[in-house]
Amino acid sequence: MAMLSNSDTLSVTSDRRARLTRDAVGVLVILALGVAGYVLFPNNLALLTRITAIALLVLSLDLVTGYCGVATLGHAALFGAGAYGAGIAAAHFGITDPVAMLAVGIIAGSIAGLISGVVVLRAHGLPQLVLSIAIIHLAHEAANKASGWTGGSDGLSGIMPDAVFGVWQFDLWGRTAYVFGIVLLVVTFVLLRQIVRSPFGMLCRGIRQDPVRIRAMGGSVHGTLIRMYIISGAVAGAGGALNAISTQVVGLDSLSFTLSAEALVMLVLGGTGSLYGALLGTVTFLWFEDVVSAANPFHWLTIVGALLIAVVLFAPKGLYGSLAAYFERRGRKNP
Amino acid sequence: MQTVFSIGVDALAYGMVLFVISIGLSVTMGLMRVVNLAHGAFAMIGGYIASYAARDLGLAYAVAVMLAVAGTILIAIPIERLLYRRIYGQPELTQVLMTIGITFCIIGIANYVFGPTLKTIPTPETLREPVSLGFRTVSSHRLFVIACGAAVALGLWYFIERTAFGVKLRAAVDNAAMAAALGVRTQVVYAVSFAVAVGLAAFGGVVGAELLPIEPYYALRYMVTFLVVVSVGGAGSIPGALAACLLLGAIDTTGRYLMPEFGEFFFYLAVIAIVWLFPRGLAGRAK
Numbered sequence: 001m002a003m004l005s006n007s008d009t010l011s012v013t014s015d016r017r018a019r020l021t022r023d024a025v026g027v028l029v030i031l032a033l034g035v036a037g038y039v040l041f042p043n044n045l046a047l048l049t050r051i052t053a054i055a056l057l058v059l060s061l062d063l064v065t066g067y068c069g070v071a072t073l074g075h076a077a078l079f080g081a082g083a084y085g086a087g088i089a090a091a092h093f094g095i096t097d098p099v100a101m102l103a104v105g106i107i108a109g110s111i112a113g114l115i116s117g118v119v120v121l122r123a124h125g126l127p128q129l130v131l132s133i134a135i136i137h138l139a140h141e142a143a144n145k146a147s148g149w150t151g152g153s154d155g156l157s158g159i160m161p162d163a164v165f166g167v168w169q170f171d172l173w174g175r176t177a178y179v180f181g182i183v184l185l186v187v188t189f190v191l192l193r194q195i196v197r198s199p200f201g202m203l204c205r206g207i208r209q210d211p212v213r214i215r216a217m218g219g220s221v222h223g224t225l226i227r228m229y230i231i232s233g234a235v236a237g238a239g240g241a242l243n244a245i246s247t248q249v250v251g252l253d254s255l256s257f258t259l260s261a262e263a264l265v266m267l268v269l270g271g272t273g274s275l276y277g278a279l280l281g282t283v284t285f286l287w288f289e290d291v292v293s294a295a296n297p298f299h300w301l302t303i304v305g306a307l308l309i310a311v312v313l314f315a316p317k318g319l320y321g322s323l324a325a326y327f328e329r330r331g332r333k334n335p
Numbered sequence: 336m337q338t339v340f341s342i343g344v345d346a347l348a349y350g351m352v353l354f355v356i357s358i359g360l361s362v363t364m365g366l367m368r369v370v371n372l373a374h375g376a377f378a379m380i381g382g383y384i385a386s387y388a389a390r391d392l393g394l395a396y397a398v399a400v401m402l403a404v405a406g407t408i409l410i411a412i413p414i415e416r417l418l419y420r421r422i423y424g425q426p427e428l429t430q431v432l433m434t435i436g437i438t439f440c441i442i443g444i445a446n447y448v449f450g451p452t453l454k455t456i457p458t459p460e461t462l463r464e465p466v467s468l469g470f471r472t473v474s475s476h477r478l479f480v481i482a483c484g485a486a487v488a489l490g491l492w493y494f495i496e497r498t499a500f501g502v503k504l505r506a507a508v509d510n511a512a513m514a515a516a517l518g519v520r521t522q523v524v525y526a527v528s529f530a531v532a533v534g535l536a537a538f539g540g541v542v543g544a545e546l547l548p549i550e551p552y553y554a555l556r557y558m559v560t561f562l563v564v565v566s567v568g569g570a571g572s573i574p575g576a577l578a579a580c581l582l583l584g585a586i587d588t589t590g591r592y593l594m595p596e597f598g599e600f601f602f603y604l605a606v607i608a609i610v611w612l613f614p615r616g617l618a619g620r621a622k
Contacts (some may be wrong), residue, residue: 072433096526119607123614125427126370131610133559138603145597237372258553261435268432302443308436312429313421 026276027186028165033283034269038175045174047290049246052181055282056188056239058215058266059261059275060232065264066272068228069208072120073260074132075137078233080255081112082240083258084143084150087250092149098161098170098180102241109237110230112139117229121222134256151220159244170245177246184242188235192275195231204228205273227287265304269311271318280320342592345505351484357564358491358558358576361530365571366508366528369419370427370487373436374536375554376441376562381407381537382549383445386454396459398459408530409535415529423525424441438554446551454549456541476545479578483542487535491573504528508571564607569616578617582609 037048057079085108089095095104116135123131143150150156163169166217168176170262195201203224211221244250253259262285270281289308293300315322360374385403388394394402418437422430429585462479465472506514507524515521540549547557564583568575583605591603 019496025580056420065428071431073431118612120386122611123566126364126562127610127614127616129370129427129431130559130562130566133562133608134603134606134610137559137599138607141600141603145600150336261621264432268428299447301439301446304438305436305441305443308432308439309418310435312433316429 019197022238023190026193027190030186030279031182031187034178034185038178042173044209045178046246047286049178049181050173051241051283051286052178052185053239053243053246053285054263054266055185055279056242057236057263058270058282059192060235060239060280061263061267062272062275063192063196063204063228063232063235065267066274066278067201067204067208068225069153070120070225071129072116072132073129073257073264074116074120074134074136074139074235075263076255076257076259077116077136078109078112078236079240079243079259080139080143080238080250081233081262082106082109083244083250083254084108084156084240085237086241086244087156087159090161090244091156096160096162098164098245101161101245102238103182105237105244106234107237108242109157109233109235109240112237113229113233114226114232117226117233120180121225121229132260136255136257136260140252140257143252143255150250150252152251155249157249159250161245161248172315174246177242181242181246184238188238189275189279192235196275200224200227200257256308262304265308268318269307271320271322271324273318274324277318277320285317337471338592341473342589344473344477345592346480346585346588348480348484348584349543349546349588350581351481352539352546353560353564353584354484354577355487355539355542356366356536357539357561357568357580358573359535360488360561361565361568361570361572361576362491362495362504362528363532364565366504367423369421369422370430370434371419371552372431372558373437373441374440374532375468375556375558376519377407377411377533378536378540378557378561379445379548379551380410380441381540382456382553383449383454384537385541385544386456386549387449389457390455396457396462399456400538403541404534404537410532411533412530415526426447429579433603438558442551442554449551450613451551454544456544456549458545480542480546483538488512488573488577495573500524500527505548559603559606563610565616567606567609567613567616572616575617 027178038045041048057075060073060078064072064075069295086101086105088103089099096103096328097126116132119135120128120132122128144152147153161170164176164180169180170176187297199202206219207221207224215221240254243254266281267278268281269285270279271277289300289304292303311318317325356375356378359370363369363371381403383404385399388402389396389399415438418433421539422433458476462476464475466475466478495504502521503514503524506517506519507521511521516522540547540553560583564576564579567583568577568579583602586605587599589600590597590599594601
């Protein structure tokens with residue numbers, strides 16, 4: 001158990017208070033950044049809302065990859081399920097209340113998480129990776145084929161969300177969508193902090209470090225991972241639903257291999273195994289993408305590739321991990 | 336009957352192309368334990384070089400093939416020395432990221448240098464004419480591809496099972512540290528196998544260009560196909576890879592012939608089913 005308790009020791013009151021303070025600081029930082037984004041880039045709220053939605057996807061990938069150690073290249077399937085779930089509910093069934101759409105997205109994402117969890121966790125190593133890639137391609141082909149429901153390659157349009165709680169109408173500048181997204185992100189973040197630090201979250205970390213030992217201790221490796229996959233699906237589904245609500249269109253690109261791979265890049269850029277890392281990575285990557293592809297869309301893929309190689313070579317812990325390690329070293333040098 | 340026969344020939348040809356390209360991946364993966372997502376990118380580089388040599392420079396097909404193989408190996412050597420060396424023995428996620436980064440880079444560069452259009456590799460006259468088998472006529476190109484696949488399979492079998500180098504290779508696959516302790520220069524074994532793997536990928540990319548057309552997203556589009564072959568066949572196993580290629584080639588070709596509107600749907604469904612049933616591969620060994 002020594003390896004489990006080095007980062008988090010349970011049941012110490014002062015420690016818990018310190019962690020709650022840290023969480024409060026984290027929430028305040030997200031809110032402050034949200035307000036800063038609103039004030040500084042009033043014409044770019046669509047991009048910021050997209051960042052928020054993708055951040056939910058990357059957080060959900062972090063739950064599976066960072067905390068459980070399952071390498072997957074098919075995580076966009078969960079995001080896409082949420083997006084199409086919310087979109088189809090609005091376009092075909094007239095469920096246009098944004099909160100209800102969000103709920104549909106979360107449920108669709110959880111179901112997709114359950115299915116892909118069951119499939120992906122069947123194998124280990126390379127076959128696992130292949131399964132995850134096959135899932136995302138299969139989902140992509142299926143959505144393309146079922147064009148009566150999904151609009152196929154034209155995308156699903158005709159999503160007209162009502163006002164939030166009947167009060168805040170979605171406006172042309174995307175202000176409501178942005179605030180909706182930030183609130184959703186903060187709520188998710190607080191919930192996930194609780195989950196990853198709960199005994200269940202500890203169990204997941206233990207599985208990543210040594211599944212054999214967890215099994216020897218009497219823990220259910222497979223069951224725990226499946227549960228984490230469902231939670232992850234709910235988070236990704238929320239992100240997809242947010243994307244559907246804010247852009248009012250769902251495209252096949254939300255079920256693409258590229259999105260899955262990019263989400264993984266963002267996570268690794270920020271740092272796996274840390275919710276802050278996931279957020280930092282998403283914001284950095286998408287902001288960078290916006291700047292570079294505005295300058296030269298042609299070289300975007302090359303630059304993503306080079307960035308990825310550079311991160312693997314020079315900052316294997318990601319931005320957040322490297323920063324944290326740096327400050328820890330400094331703190332130790334001059335106390 | 337005619338349909339069954341042409342599906343059979345096409346499936347066999349497609350399976351052989353898959354085999355030629357992925358067998359190198361299988362061997363290096365069994366040997367170096369690197370999840371190499373960039374393997375398809377090397378096949379694509381080979382295709383581009385051959386296309387440039389045969390179409391733009393007007394060289395003969397055979398010369399273009401040789402140039403493609405040699406050129407791809409030349410490009411791959413520095414990549415191996417500078418980048419792959421650092422990820423041997425690293426966690427899987429690191430390897431995935433590094434190799435996917437390399438793939439993205441190669442796609443971006445290919446797009447920049449050659450443009451986003453499809454590249455054709457002109458084949459010589461003799462390969463364009465249909466050949467009569469007595470009761471049926473088939474495209475001679477298909478026959479050529481099938482023959483190439485068979486030759487590669489036989490050649491590799493001889494190379495690995497019957498030569499001194501093959502003994503060292505198998506020793507290194509089984510236990511690299513022990514082989515090194517017994518005086519096998521594993522670094523040399525690694526380098527040679529990597530070069531052979533990349534060369535075979537380039538060869539397969541050129542020969543199979545009619546079945547898997549050369550374009551910048553080649554590396555991403557067929558990445559999963561090549562990986563599937565390896566994981567279905569079991570890393571490092573030639574018979575496993577051959578069986579996997581023929582099986583997957585048959586499924587994919589049949590799906591395309593009979594239900595073209597479903598695209599690759601059945602292929603991926605079959606992949607999931609096969610990996611589900613054989614998580615360690617058809618000929619895989621327990622870790």
